Amino acid sequence: xxxxxxxxxxxxxxxxxxxxxxxxxxxxxxxxxxxxxxxxxxxxxxxxxxxxxxxxxxxxxxxxxxxxxxxxxxxxxxxxxxxxxxxxxx
Numbered sequence: 001x002x003x004x005x006x007x008x009x010x011x012x013x014x015x016x017x018x019x020x021x022x023x024x025x026x027x028x029x030x031x032x033x034x035x036x037x038x039x040x041x042x043x044x045x046x047x048x049x050x051x052x053x054x055x056x057x058x059x060x061x062x063x064x065x066x067x068x069x070x071x072x073x074x075x076x077x078x079x080x081x082x083x084x085x086x087x088x089x090x
Contacts, residue, residue, distance in 0.1 A: 006062040010055040035069035
């Protein structure tokens with residue numbers, strides 16, 4: 001994730017990269033995509049998609065999530081909600 005790529009977990013039950021797989025399994029989650037939100041000054045967070053099916057996500061899904069993460073990160077570079085509120089009250 002630190003390299004900025006989308007991570008696909010096809011089967012949470014067998015993937016050793018997850019820190020708390022039991023939490024996901026309790027919720028019925030079996031597969032997951034994770035994409036980083038990278039801002040100009042570094043990581044902002046993650047966007048994730050979950051499925052109750054094993055190997056649910058395709059390359060197209062990963063590309064879509066990556067695009068959503070890029071868009072979300074670019075939106076965070078615009079004026080903050082506080083700045084918009086201040087300018088609208090003037």
